[in-house]
Amino acid sequence: xxxxxxxxxxxxxxxxxxxxxxxxxxxxxxxxxxxxxxxxxxxxxxxxxxxxxxxxxxxxxxxxxxxxxxxxxxxxxxxxxxxxxxxxxxxxxxxxxxxxxxxxxxxxxxxxxxxxxxxxxxxxxxxxxxxxxxxxxxxxxxxxxxxxxxxxxxxxxxxxxxxxxxxxxxxxxxxxxxxxxxxxxxxxxxxxxxxxxxxxxxxxxxxxxxxxxxxxxxxxxxxxxxxxxxxxxxxxxxxxxxxxxxxxxxxxxxxx
Numbered sequence: 001x002x003x004x005x006x007x008x009x010x011x012x013x014x015x016x017x018x019x020x021x022x023x024x025x026x027x028x029x030x031x032x033x034x035x036x037x038x039x040x041x042x043x044x045x046x047x048x049x050x051x052x053x054x055x056x057x058x059x060x061x062x063x064x065x066x067x068x069x070x071x072x073x074x075x076x077x078x079x080x081x082x083x084x085x086x087x088x089x090x091x092x093x094x095x096x097x098x099x100x101x102x103x104x105x106x107x108x109x110x111x112x113x114x115x116x117x118x119x120x121x122x123x124x125x126x127x128x129x130x131x132x133x134x135x136x137x138x139x140x141x142x143x144x145x146x147x148x149x150x151x152x153x154x155x156x157x158x159x160x161x162x163x164x165x166x167x168x169x170x171x172x173x174x175x176x177x178x179x180x181x182x183x184x185x186x187x188x189x190x191x192x193x194x195x196x197x198x199x200x201x202x203x204x205x206x207x208x209x210x211x212x213x214x215x216x217x218x219x220x221x222x223x224x225x226x227x228x229x230x231x232x233x234x235x236x237x238x239x240x241x242x243x244x245x246x247x248x249x250x251x252x253x254x255x256x
Contacts, residue, residue, distance in 0.1 A: 007188075007197040008086060008111050011134045014196040015066075015087035023093050026067025030097045036073050038128060039157055039223055039247045040231045041238075048221055048249055050126065050155050055079040058123040061147060063112040063140065063156075064130020068094030068105065075103045079124070082106045084115055086134065113139035120149045132156035133198050136188075137209060145213040148254045154215060155252075160222060160245040164189065164200045167235060175236040175246065206250065215252035223247040 004012065028034055036045040045051060052058070056078030062071045065083030067090060075081045083105060085091050094107050110116060112131035125148055131140045144154050165183050166175045171191045186205075189198040201209065203220065210217055222245035225231075229238045236246045 004111060005113070005136075007136065007199075008113070010195045010197055012086045012088075014194070015134075016089040017195075019067075019087060019089035019093060022067060022090070026069055026093055027097060029067075029069035030072050030101055032076065032101075038249075040233050040236075041223065041225045041229045041241065041247070043223055043226075048223070050128070050157065050249060051077065052124060052153060055124070059121060060124040060126065061115070061117075061122045062130065063115075063125060063127040063144065064132070064134060065094060065107065066090045066130060068097060068107060070126060070128055071105050071107070072097070072101065072103055074124075074126070075105050080104075082108070082117065082122075084108050084110045084112055085130070086111060111135070113143055115143055115147055117147060119146050122147050123149055123152050125152065125154045127156040127158075129158065130156075132158045133200065134196075136199055137201055137206070141209055141215075142213050145215065145254055150254060150256070152254045153218075153251070154210075154254070155249065157223075157247060157249045159198075159200060160248045161186070161200060161202050161206075162244060163236065163241075163246045166244075172234075174234060175240045175244075177240075210250070210252050214254055214256040216255045217250070217252050219249070219251040221249040221251075223249065 058079045060074045060079040060081045062083040065071050065085045071081045071083040098105050113135050125144045165179050168180050169192050171194050183202050225238050225241035
């Protein structure tokens with residue numbers, strides 16, 4: 001891991017430890033009968049349209065594929081899919097499930113900030129809590145732009161920018177109704193006593209970064225927890241996330 005950027009190496013260690021806890025959810029989501037939903041609140045695909053209507057014959061990449069279920073969803077919709085992830089243990093789960101379900105998906109261990117694929121290799125790129133929070137946006141977004149063909153789409157789902165201003169520095173700190181960190185200048189997030197490193201930008205900075213990389217922003221969807229929703233995660237509550245956006249989806253098109 002000496003050749004990896006410091007934050008990438010730390011996140012690999014963290015995800016190799018966490019992988020077993022996420023394996024059951026990965027197995028559930030790989031099943032063809034499992035509905036396609038997104039984020040910690042299980043928002044239905046028909047409500048947010050994270051996947052393009054037409055994927056048949058498209059070359060698609062999942063940036064930070066984890067257990068690979070989003071790659072499976074795209075494959076079943078007719079795409080030729082390549083998934084890259086930083087965690088060997090996560091990829092072992094993805095490869096096992098790929099074999100069990102008999103799907104043709106190329107998975108590779110690697111850093112989504114430096115993908116070993118040629119320029120203009122893909123029509124669609126997606127990340128759900130993958131590269132979009134575990135990689136530096138000033139590295140992975142230019143890399144996504146490099147990988148996409150003209151007219152290609154980039155969709156990603158991450159923690160809400162405003163939510164990140166209400167969470168403290170401790171591993172067990174959750175959302176509050178009080179701002180506890182600056183909105184301007186947000187970028188790298190670390191938690192006391194934890195290995196992992198996250199990355200989040202404010203909306204204006206994200207918009208400018210996407211534009212500078214040749215993207216046109218098509219939509220920003222701030223997700224609201226449905227009434228009666230539950231989640232396994234403890235960094236926010238249904239009550240908070242029904243009033244404020246704990247998650248957001250960005251959609252962009254490469255125009256140059």
